[in-house]
Amino acid sequence: MNCMKNKTKGIKIMKKMIALILTFILVLGVYALGYPQNNLDIQYKDDIRGNEAIKYKSTKENKLDITHQIKEVIEIKEDINSNIQSNSIKPDLRLYDLGVEPGCSYPFAARKDAVLQYTVANFKNCDCKDVEVGVKIDGELFHTFNIGDIPAHRGYITTFTIGNYREGTYNVEIIADINNIIEEEDETNNSDSGNFTWIGTPDLVAAEWRDEGLSVYEKDKKYDFYFRVDNAGTGVAKGETIVYLINNGDTVAQWSFIDFPENAYFEKDITLRFRDEGDYNIGIVVDKENKISESNENNNSIIKKYTAVESYGTMGWEYMYNNPNNRYISSGYGLPDRPDHYGIDIISSNSSVDHIYGDPIENVCPGTVELATESPTAGNYVVVKSDNIDPITGNNLRVRYLHMKGTPIPRQGDIVSKGSLVGYTGNTGYVEPLPTPSNPKGGTHLHFDVNNKAKTGYLTINDTINPELFFPLITFSGKTSL
Numbered sequence: 001m002n003c004m005k006n007k008t009k010g011i012k013i014m015k016k017m018i019a020l021i022l023t024f025i026l027v028l029g030v031y032a033l034g035y036p037q038n039n040l041d042i043q044y045k046d047d048i049r050g051n052e053a054i055k056y057k058s059t060k061e062n063k064l065d066i067t068h069q070i071k072e073v074i075e076i077k078e079d080i081n082s083n084i085q086s087n088s089i090k091p092d093l094r095l096y097d098l099g100v101e102p103g104c105s106y107p108f109a110a111r112k113d114a115v116l117q118y119t120v121a122n123f124k125n126c127d128c129k130d131v132e133v134g135v136k137i138d139g140e141l142f143h144t145f146n147i148g149d150i151p152a153h154r155g156y157i158t159t160f161t162i163g164n165y166r167e168g169t170y171n172v173e174i175i176a177d178i179n180n181i182i183e184e185e186d187e188t189n190n191s192d193s194g195n196f197t198w199i200g201t202p203d204l205v206a207a208e209w210r211d212e213g214l215s216v217y218e219k220d221k222k223y224d225f226y227f228r229v230d231n232a233g234t235g236v237a238k239g240e241t242i243v244y245l246i247n248n249g250d251t252v253a254q255w256s257f258i259d260f261p262e263n264a265y266f267e268k269d270i271t272l273r274f275r276d277e278g279d280y281n282i283g284i285v286v287d288k289e290n291k292i293s294e295s296n297e298n299n300n301s302i303i304k305k306y307t308a309v310e311s312y313g314t315m316g317w318e319y320m321y322n323n324p325n326n327r328y329i330s331s332g333y334g335l336p337d338r339p340d341h342y343g344i345d346i347i348s349s350n351s352s353v354d355h356i357y358g359d360p361i362e363n364v365c366p367g368t369v370e371l372a373t374e375s376p377t378a379g380n381y382v383v384v385k386s387d388n389i390d391p392i393t394g395n396n397l398r399v400r401y402l403h404m405k406g407t408p409i410p411r412q413g414d415i416v417s418k419g420s421l422v423g424y425t426g427n428t429g430y431v432e433p434l435p436t437p438s439n440p441k442g443g444t445h446l447h448f449d450v451n452n453k454a455k456t457g458y459l460t461i462n463d464t465i466n467p468e469l470f471f472p473l474i475t476f477s478g479k480t481s482l
């Protein structure tokens with residue numbers, strides 16, 4: 001019998017252990033699958049997690065904003081509780097009935113006006129002159145105001161408004177004759193106090209999502225991103241606030257805080273790498289499960305679409321100049337000082353134009369010459385239809401060489417190889433400064449652009465790609481936009 005019992009016990013323990021092991025495997029599995037990295041790699045600039053990473057926008061301290069108003073004058077008929085005779089020559093100020101003004105909703109809303117009410121009255125047959133009233137909050141005197149004279153046997157029902165208070169419970173005390181100037185029959189009944197509560201509502205906001213502002217993102221390259229989440233409401237987001245980094249609907253990282261305070265924010269620098277070509281919908285969502293009740297539930301996410309393309313840098317294009325000085329960009333691609341400039345203007349890093357004027361320009365990619373001509377603005381120029389297909393538009397990429405000295409070397413329809421001579425660097429067409437007899441080489445530069453919209457001219461920034469991306473081994477100086 002004992003043996004049987006032990007056996008049954010043994011089987012039970014085995015079953016329990018198997019269940020435990022299974023649970024363990026399951027938990028591990030969930031952990032591993034928890035953040036599907038899918039086709040996005042994430043790196044963090046720092047790895048601070050939790051509350052220490054929260055910052056404050058500014059010190060938004062409680063600021064008293066008190067106004068007061070005499071609502072009603074009352075008559076004190078008789079002082080039945082006092083054994084002091086009513087013909088006393090001293091007055092007796094009393095302050096009582098401190099509470100929420102009838103009709104004012106309570107608990108008070110944080111940062112909004114809260115109206116309290118009290119009664120101050122003179123119970124004796126002698127006037128009180130210039131009565132000063134003081135307001136203390138949590139024991140600290142914040143404000144005094146003069147309610148004027150209170151004649152014998154008169155009282156005032158007075159309201160006062162406290163504005164802009166932060167979430168919390170505070171002790172409010174009102175004191176008549178705060179500086180104890182009036183000589184009274186009884187000096188011990190001049191104040192009333194109570195605890196009052198202000199309740200706030202948090203508002204979690206996906207406040208900012210910043211990328212590198214590029215029109216094209218290449219796969220396998222790293223890009224910097226930044227985001228910020230604010231609590232822009234009037235109260236603490238109580239419990240756990242979770243910020244999710246989302247890619248195509250999946251959570252790829254998350255950060256959480258306990259009790260995210262009013263006026264606080266969380267920001268993060270991250271580096272992302274697109275591992276595949278295609279579309280990515282990336283951004284942040286705060287409080288995805290909607291666990292926190294907020295004043296505005298519609299500002300909790302920012303998601304942006306990115307298209308990652310095959311790296312332009314792997315197309316094997318060769319830079320058009322052999323001279324290592326000719327890598328200085330005098331006007332960059334889509335930079336703030338000239339946002340509609342859709343190519344790069346190349347000059348020599350030696351400041352004199354002499355150092356690039358006449359330098360041979362070699363074709364950067366194999367292709368076919370689509371145009372070899374001249375115009376008043378582009379001067380002598382060549383358009384090459386590259387053999388390379390753009391992964392976004394499916395068009396053959398086009399490159400253009402502008403402002404060349406003399407007639408282009410190849411002719412329209414010629415098949416050109418990488419490294420074949422296109423022409424010589426010059427200053428034809430519209431250049432700045434325009435050449436003059438005394439400065440015949442003025443304005444010399446090569447304008448080079450790449451477009452993926454099958455255009456030979458009339459380009460805009462939206463038709464083009466930053467040419468610097470095609471030459472990953474070249475280090476440009478000047479107005480580079482990489």
Ligand SMILES: [Zn+2]
Pocket residue numbers: 331341343344345447448
């Ligand atoms: Zn240009």
